Amino acid sequence: NAGVTQTPKFRILKIGQSMTLQCTQDMNHNYMYWYRQDPGMGLKLIYYSVGAGITDKGEVPNGYNVSRSTTEDFPLRLELAAPSQTSVYFCASSAGTGDQPQHFGDGTRLSIL
Amino acid sequence: RKEVEQDPGPFNVPEGATVAFNCTYSNSASQSFFWYRQDCRKEPKLLMSVYSSGNEDGRFTAQLNRASQYISLLIRDSKLSDSATYLCVVNMGYAGANNLFFGTGTRLTVIP
Numbered sequence: 658n659a660g661v662t663q664t665p666k667f668r669i670l671k672i673g674q675s676m677t678l679q680c681t682q683d684m685n686h687n688y689m690y691w692y693r694q695d696p697g698m699g700l701k702l703i704y705y706s707v708g709a710g711i712t713d714k715g716e717v718p719n720g721y722n723v724s725r726s727t728t729e730d731f732p733l734r735l736e737l738a739a740p741s742q743t744s745v746y747f748c749a750s751s752a753g754t755g756d757q758p759q760h761f762g763d764g765t766r767l768s769i770l
Numbered sequence: 771r772k773e774v775e776q777d778p779g780p781f782n783v784p785e786g787a788t789v790a791f792n793c794t795y796s797n798s799a800s801q802s803f804f805w806y807r808q809d810c811r812k813e814p815k816l817l818m819s820v821y822s823s824g825n826e827d828g829r830f831t832a833q834l835n836r837a838s839q840y841i842s843l844l845i846r847d848s849k850l851s852d853s854a855t856y857l858c859v860v861n862m863g864y865a866g867a868n869n870l871f872f873g874t875g876t877r878l879t880v881i882p
Contacts, residue, residue: 699857699874700814715868747813754869755861756802761813 659683663748663762670738670769678733678765680748688751689731690759691715691723693744700747706731738769771796774860776873784881787848791876793858794840803841805832806857808875814857817843848880 692700702715706725749759803820858873
């Protein structure tokens with residue numbers, strides 16, 4: 658039972674490089690989310706999507722882009738990596754927004770040097 | 771005021787102890803509530819939803835107090851494996867999908 662799968666698990670980037678964090682879910686959930694978590698801090702929402710073709714900004718969207726071409730996939734793109742983007746990134750999905758909990762992938766640890 | 775506030779701890783308790791965490795939320799119209807568990811360097815995992823009537827799952831009991839706008843988590847007979855950070859999560863009921871707010875977590879260490 659895969660659930661939410663994120664790749665890669667770890668990555669080191671140089672300042673100014675770009676990369677895409679992949680996220681896929683097999684639960685047929687319409688809602689998907691990207692969070693970042695800095696050490697000792699709570700989760701902060703970067704972007705979210707309510708269905709294929711629909712995305713919207715969260716609390717901290719600057720420096721990131723997303724797309725949602727299918728229900729299953731929700732990649733997060735970093736165009737010009739900066740040290741402030743060093744963090745752990747979690748993708749999540751949910752069946753709804755009411756009493757439906759979110760299910761998380763196991764995270765991508767990203768370091769920008 | 772933050773949307774969701776938790777005592778960060780750490781709570782260090784001996785095995786077998788009972789420990790309780792509280793979490794306050796800012797919006798009286800909040801609709802649903804959850805407790806998540808996050809182990810060190812791992813993803814958050816749903817521990818339990820919190821219902822208006824309160825609910826229990828084995829050694830874990832969750833309560834909701836709408837009048838005072840807080841939820842609680844009680845852990846009885848603590849085990850070493852309960853050591854983790856416990857996240858309070860609240861659906862604030864805003865329009866749209868951007869309505870789930872996470873607390874920063876309460877860290878629990880159970881000591882042998």
